[in-house]
Amino acid sequence: MNTADPNLARASMVLLKQAADSIAQVILGKDEQIRLALTCLVAQGHLLIEDTPGVGKTTLAHTIAQVMGLDFQRIQFTSDLLPADILGAAIYNREQASFEFHQGPIFANFILADEVNRATPKTQSALLEAMEEKQVTVEGETRALPQPFFVIATQNPVHQLGTYPLPESQLDRFLMRIHLGYPDKKAERDLLQGEDRRNLIAGIKPVLDGSKLLMMQKQAAKIHVADALLDYVQAVLEFTRASPMFEFGLSPRGGLALLNAARALALIEGQAYVLPDHIKAVMASVVNHRLEATSDELGDQGKTAAAYICESVPIP
Amino acid sequence: MAVDNHKLTPVLIGIYLIALPMFTRLPPYVVLLVVAFTIWTLLLIAGRIRQPVSIIRFLLAITVIFSLLVSYGTIFGKEPGTAMLLMLLFLKLFEMKSNRDVLLVIFIGYFLIATHFFHSQSPWIAVYVFVVVIYLTSLLIIFSDRLSSTSFKTRIRISARMVMQSVPLMLVLFVLFPRIPGPLWGIPEDVRTSRTGISDEMSPGSINNLISSSEVAFRVQFKSEPPEARDLYWRGLVLSNYDGKTWKRDDASIQMRPDTSYIAAEAKIVDYTVMLEPHGQKWLYSLETLMANEGPYIVTRELQVITENEIKSVMQYSMTSNINIFNKGLSEEEKRKNLLLPVGINQRTIDLAKQLRRRSGTNVSTYINTVLGYFRTEPFRYTLSPPLLGGDAMDDFIFRSQQGFCEHYSSAFVYLMRAAGVPARVVIGYQGGTFNPVDDYMIVRQSDAHAWTEVWLDDKGWVRIDPTAAVSPDRIDYGIANAGLEKARLPSILVSNSKLLLQLRYTIDSFNHGWNKWIVGFNNAKQKQLFESLGIDDIDMATLFSWMVVAMTLSGALVAFWVFASAGKKDKQDVAVHYYDVFCRKLEKSGLSRAPSESAEEFLERVVQTFPALEQKAGFITRAYQKMRYGGRRGVSDKTYFIQAVKRFHVDKKIKKMQK
Numbered sequence: 001m002n003t004a005d006p007n008l009a010r011a012s013m014v015l016l017k018q019a020a021d022s023i024a025q026v027i028l029g030k031d032e033q034i035r036l037a038l039t040c041l042v043a044q045g046h047l048l049i050e051d052t053p054g055v056g057k058t059t060l061a062h063t064i065a066q067v068m069g070l071d072f073q074r075i076q077f078t079s080d081l082l083p084a085d086i087l088g089a090a091i092y093n094r095e096q097a098s099f100e101f102h103q104g105p106i107f108a109n110f111i112l113a114d115e116v117n118r119a120t121p122k123t124q125s126a127l128l129e130a131m132e133e134k135q136v137t138v139e140g141e142t143r144a145l146p147q148p149f150f151v152i153a154t155q156n157p158v159h160q161l162g163t164y165p166l167p168e169s170q171l172d173r174f175l176m177r178i179h180l181g182y183p184d185k186k187a188e189r190d191l192l193q194g195e196d197r198r199n200l201i202a203g204i205k206p207v208l209d210g211s212k213l214l215m216m217q218k219q220a221a222k223i224h225v226a227d228a229l230l231d232y233v234q235a236v237l238e239f240t241r242a243s244p245m246f247e248f249g250l251s252p253r254g255g256l257a258l259l260n261a262a263r264a265l266a267l268i269e270g271q272a273y274v275l276p277d278h279i280k281a282v283m284a285s286v287v288n289h290r291l292e293a294t295s296d297e298l299g300d301q302g303k304t305a306a307a308y309i310c311e312s313v314p315i316p
Numbered sequence: 317m318a319v320d321n322h323k324l325t326p327v328l329i330g331i332y333l334i335a336l337p338m339f340t341r342l343p344p345y346v347v348l349l350v351v352a353f354t355i356w357t358l359l360l361i362a363g364r365i366r367q368p369v370s371i372i373r374f375l376l377a378i379t380v381i382f383s384l385l386v387s388y389g390t391i392f393g394k395e396p397g398t399a400m401l402l403m404l405l406f407l408k409l410f411e412m413k414s415n416r417d418v419l420l421v422i423f424i425g426y427f428l429i430a431t432h433f434f435h436s437q438s439p440w441i442a443v444y445v446f447v448v449v450i451y452l453t454s455l456l457i458i459f460s461d462r463l464s465s466t467s468f469k470t471r472i473r474i475s476a477r478m479v480m481q482s483v484p485l486m487l488v489l490f491v492l493f494p495r496i497p498g499p500l501w502g503i504p505e506d507v508r509t510s511r512t513g514i515s516d517e518m519s520p521g522s523i524n525n526l527i528s529s530s531e532v533a534f535r536v537q538f539k540s541e542p543p544e545a546r547d548l549y550w551r552g553l554v555l556s557n558y559d560g561k562t563w564k565r566d567d568a569s570i571q572m573r574p575d576t577s578y579i580a581a582e583a584k585i586v587d588y589t590v591m592l593e594p595h596g597q598k599w600l601y602s603l604e605t606l607m608a609n610e611g612p613y614i615v616t617r618e619l620q621v622i623t624e625n626e627i628k629s630v631m632q633y634s635m636t637s638n639i640n641i642f643n644k645g646l647s648e649e650e651k652r653k654n655l656l657l658p659v660g661i662n663q664r665t666i667d668l669a670k671q672l673r674r675r676s677g678t679n680v681s682t683y684i685n686t687v688l689g690y691f692r693t694e695p696f697r698y699t700l701s702p703p704l705l706g707g708d709a710m711d712d713f714i715f716r717s718q719q720g721f722c723e724h725y726s727s728a729f730v731y732l733m734r735a736a737g738v739p740a741r742v743v744i745g746y747q748g749g750t751f752n753p754v755d756d757y758m759i760v761r762q763s764d765a766h767a768w769t770e771v772w773l774d775d776k777g778w779v780r781i782d783p784t785a786a787v788s789p790d791r792i793d794y795g796i797a798n799a800g801l802e803k804a805r806l807p808s809i810l811v812s813n814s815k816l817l818l819q820l821r822y823t824i825d826s827f828n829h830g831w832n833k834w835i836v837g838f839n840n841a842k843q844k845q846l847f848e849s850l851g852i853d854d855i856d857m858a859t860l861f862s863w864m865v866v867a868m869t870l871s872g873a874l875v876a877f878w879v880f881a882s883a884g885k886k887d888k889q890d891v892a893v894h895y896y897d898v899f900c901r902k903l904e905k906s907g908l909s910r911a912p913s914e915s916a917e918e919f920l921e922r923v924v925q926t927f928p929a930l931e932q933k934a935g936f937i938t939r940a941y942q943k944m945r946y947g948g949r950r951g952v953s954d955k956t957y958f959i960q961a962v963k964r965f966h967v968d969k970k971i972k973k974m975q976k
Contacts, residue, residue, distance in 0.1 A: 226946040273947045276915040314912030 005219070006272065012216045013270040016042070019067045019207045020268075026063045026200050027056055029187025035268065036178050036285050037064060037152075041213070042220045043264035045175020045257065046131050046151040048116075048289065055180045057154040059197050061112040064152070068213060069206030071146070073108035075127075077119035079162065083126035087136045101138065106130050109146050109210055113153040117163040127151070128170045148213050168292070175257050176282070177289035216267065223263040224273040231316040232276050233258055236283075239313045240291060246305065247292040254290050261286050276315050283310055323458060324361050324409060327421060328354070330455055331405050333448045334429050337441065338402065343387035346399055349380060353406040360410070368410050376407055398431045418459050425452050437629060439831040450476045467963070470956070481879065484871040492864035494857045495840040512762055513595035514552055518744055519562040520705060524721045527700060527796065529762035530807030532593050533746055534601060535829050536758040539587035543603070545748055546792050547639045549768065549780065550601040550760060552745035554618035560658040561709060563727065563742045572617035575645025584640040591832050592631045598623050601745055601760075603637040604780060610634050617650075618741075619643050630836045643770075644777035646739065654739035654772065657731065662710040665728075669735035680738055680773055687732050688786040691725065694718065698725075698788035700801050722784040722791075726767040729783035739772035743780070748795045754819075755826035763796055763807050891955055892944035895962040899937050906967040916941055927967060937961050 016038055023034045037060065040047040049057045058074075065072035075086060088104030105111070106127070113127055130136050131151050135144045153174070156163060171177070183191060194200075208216075233255055241249025250258075262278035271278070284306035291305040298308055339347070359365045368376070380403040381391060388396040401424060408421050429448050432441050453475035454468075512531050515522065534550075555563035586603055600613060600621040609615065611633050614622040646654075657666070672690065676682040695718055702719040705712040710731050713724055720728075726742050733740035747766035749758040768782040785792045791799035797806060847855050900910045900919070908926055910919045920938040924931045940958040943950050 224946075224948045226948055228945050272950065273943075275917065275942055275946055277917040280915060280918075311911075311913050315915055 005222075008215065008219050009223075009267060009272065010270065012042075012219050012267055015208060015212065016216070016268050022067045022204050022207055023060070023063050026197055026204065027060050028190050028194075029183045030056075030060070030180060033060070033178050033180055035265075036176060036282070039261055039264045039268060039282065040176045040285075041068070041150055041264075042216050042267060043175055043260040044148070044217050044221075045260065046153070046173065048171070048174040048177040049152060049154045049180060050157065050177055051154075051180045053156060055182060056197070057180060058112065058114060059201070060180065061152040061154070063201050063204065065110045065112070066201050066204050067207050068110065069209040070109040070148070070150070070213070071210075072110045072112070073105040074112040074114060075105050076114045077116050077123070079118055079120060079164075081119045081123045083123050084138075086123065086126055087130065087138050090139050099139075101141070101143075103143075104136075106136060107143075107145060109148055109150065111149075111151045113151055115156060116153040117155040117166055119164065121164055121167075124164065124166060124170065127153075128166075128173050132173050146210075148210055148217065168290075171289045172251065172253060174289065175261060176285040178285050220264040220267045221260075223266050223271075225259065225263070226273060228316060229274050229276065229279070232279060232313070235313050235316060236279070236309055239309060240287075240305075243312075245294060245298060245308065247294055250287065250290060254287065257286050257290075258282065280310050322361060323418075324357065324412065326455055326458060327418060328357055328361070328409065330422070330425060330448075330452055331402075331409075333451055334405075334425050335402050337432050337435075337444065338398065341395065341435070342399060342402075345383040345387050346403065349383060349403060350406065353403075353409070357406070357409050367412075370411075373407065373410055376410070377404075380404070380407065394431070394434050398428060398434075401428050401431075415459050419456070422452055422455050422459075437836045439828065439835075442835075446479070450479050453478055467960070470960070481875045484875055485868055488864065488867040488871050490838070491843075491846070492860060492867055494860045494864075495838075495843050513597065514744055514746075514765055516553060516597065517562050517564045518555055518723050518727070518742060518767060520702070520709070520720070520723055520727075523723045523744070523765045523767055524700060524702075526762045526765040527721075527801075528807060531762045532825070532828075533595070533760045533762050533764070534590050534592040535752075535825075535832070536591075536749065536760065537589045537756075538758070539589070540585065542588075542751075542758065543584075543586055543639050545795060546785075548748050549604045549743075549766075549782075550746040550749075550764075551604045551606070551619060551743055552599060552601050553620055554741055554743050554770070556618075556654055556741040558656070558658065558727075558731070560661055566618075566653060569617045569650070570614075570620070570622060574615055574617050574619055574643065583638050586637050586639060587634070588637075589632060589634045591829065591837060592627060592633070593832075594628050594630060596626050596628065598626055600627075600631075600633060602635050603639065605638055605641050605643055606635060607638050608636040617645065630832045632833070632837045632839070642777040642779055646772055646778075651739050651772070654741050655734050655737065657734050662708045662731070664708075665710045665714055665731055666735040668714065669732045672732070673736035680771075683736060683738065684733075684771060684781060687729060688781070688783060691729075691783055691786040696720070696725075696787050698784065698791065698799060698801070700806075722767045725783040725787060726769045729781065730769050733769075733771055741770050743768050743770055747782075747792065750795065752822045752826050752829070754822045755829060757826075757829060759825060761807070891959065892941055895959055896937070896941045896945075899934075899941075899962045899965060902962075902965055903967065929970075930967070933961065933965055937965060 020031070020034050020038060023038075024031055027034060037047055041064070049060065051057055062072070062074075075081075084104065086104050086106050088102050088107065090099040090101050092098075093100045116124060116127065130145065131149075134147075134149050135142055137143075155166070182188070191197075236258065237250050237252075237255045240246055240254075243249075258279055259274070261282040262274045265278045265282055266272075266274045269278075284304055287306045287309065288304050293299065293305060298305060335350070342350070356365075360367065380400070384391050384396050384400055384403070388399070390396055391400055405421055405424055405428070408417060408424075412418060426449065429445050429452070432445060435441075450472065454471040457471045457474055512526065512529050513533065514526070553565055554569075556566045556569075557564040585607075588603065590601065592600060600623060602609070602619075602621055604619075606615065606619050606621065609621065612624070613633070616622060669687075672686050673683050676686045697719045698721070699719045700721060702721060702724060703717045705717065710728060713720055714728055730740040730742050744765075744767045746760045746764040747768070748764045749760040751758055766784070768780060768784065770778040771781050773779050782792060788799050844855075847853075896916070903909070903923060906927075908923060914922075916938045920934055923934045927934075937958065940954045940961065943954060944958065
């Protein structure tokens, strides 16, 4: 049985703590979201940040990229963006008299896909396919994307004008969806008083690099999951499928997502095994964008699907 | 590391548990010393006195040896040896310097507890020894557990489990250990050993004294139809020498072999197996008339069955008898001996014999009937409390008291026969027996002890005549309990009216019987039989030994596998869930109940909010639970502490007051 190496696990925890602290210097009062974003990164998943413009989505993504020491590309999605603008294209080279592939911005470790729901579905799916496959096929030739590969997509709330909402099948590709929300009063005051965030980002030193991140991802995958915990995850899946509150239950991929996210969180917390609390902690970000309520009942109670699940499923 | 005095209390209790079955056997001097040592140890434990210096310990040792010498005359042998070890255990309590000393005491304890089997191999003593071994093992746990973190109950549980784990090994050794026919080694015999049972001579009162004992003499399993009660004469010894008071055996006849011509007679064969309780003597009991037997026993000319050694443990033997025939063979020498009477006493009895003989003519059979008729018609009484007899005992009995028990009647009958020139002798043994309906075997008790006679008839041989039957026919036909004797002197089991009690007694006896047959009686022959039934003939000791080693290894591996398997996942999981549940229930009593969907961590948070004082304890329990439940192989070592913590966890009033 391959188990996590305790030394590597401890080193991972320390590094991730440093990374979180660095990010928190820029993104004020959002410790929880920072932690979830890192969890998503360590779990080899992609992150969707959904919120109104101006709450710091782009800044968060940018800061993470900086701290991770990863090769960073930003793609601003607009309604006229084409798949080739993301993936790259073959261009004729007159001197060599041949077509030459010019890599698009997707060939990077860290992609910020800004306002992803403003692009047409065709362009969206080009991105999402690349996310899933970790490779792109252009002109019949398959090219692998660099490792690690991590996408943070931001989107405006779906009801805003000029948006093409991502279909459920594509939302499922994102391991987590988080909301940033407005900062609290103190954080907002600090923000208003402080330096320009963009300047701060430039001043942050990278804590990690690509190889360290890959190592952490491997460690996270080895975090122990007990039978008792699998029982709990299965109980959650079963519950969402049987409950009349939801249109559809969670897919097996949803279950895996829960488990992987919980593993990554356990690593971040320095725990050698996954607890039900880890599952609960990632529940909202992993589950809410995958489930659709049948009625407004939950919303009326002021509860999200995740909260409803957490308080309904007994821990075996 | 010095041994804490307060830790000596359990050791002292252990020594007492070991000694308990010995106390009745210990001589008064030794008991006195035990009391003195106990008081001394208790003072030591209370911290009133310090450990005695070495010179005092030396003097105490001398005292012990001296008092044993005074009581036993020796310090060797079974009794003095075990008493000596016991005393040294007490003495050792005065020089507990390190854990090593305690270990020594415990290991000697293991040995001493096994010596109880010298005296008894009953199932009850086996159970007792088993329990004490568990207790002794729990002492080992105290002295290897430096944190003293285990409670008494936990220790007993752990040690019971350890002892249970050794049971397969014990069974292997029991079945396969090579058995040597006869005792394994000679233990010096003690003079003091005495056992209930028939002795090798008979005087008025000697059988009478056995009647009130309900002790089992032997148990019999019949392979064929059991004979009727009046045919159940269990022959023990033949007594042919009379000195005017006591009947004794004739030693010369032991050297002679029986006349086997009787075997040809018409047969009414009985096959049976006897499980003889140890009686400390050198003879066996057989149904009259013995025809064939298994085993290395000597059958004498008088058809007594003699063993080489005294019977000190339960013995099992199979025999074949023919209840229809009589022993034959009377040499001139035997004839002379069986007519001998002490000279110059009991003249009236001799006159009576002559008178009756004259009246009956030449036929011996008529004479026998005349004598029996005399007993029947004269006011003779069958009683357990006959009056004492004077110098001419026979005259006194026949003409004055006329009250007696079987030994009086058989003795008087043989006397009258010999006085009239008819060779006769006394036979002692048991008569009758009761069937145990639970397991279908016969129990013969000491209360069935009996004496009867044999008279020589030229045409038939030695004919059994039981003069007691003339006085009290019910004794023979319906057993001792129904012979109209004084009920108060008979064992209560024989005269009890309670059906339930009787049933219980029979059930217990049947358990004893099974124990004797299969556990105590598992000897060389049984072992052989077992292997033969498995199709293995003629197994030699070396092969048996190597089998034993292989089986021991296998059973050890099996137990080890079981231990490791159960120490792993499942057991740990069950323990975690069970005791976490106990923890939650304890909190529920204080008004905090865990919701089913609440994780241990979330619950802990609430607990700490309500009872901040419990943060540490509840925190420990929660962490340990999580580790055991979700940590894979982690947390196995925490199990004991986790259980302890949960057991000790409680929300007391002080904590409740501090509740926010």
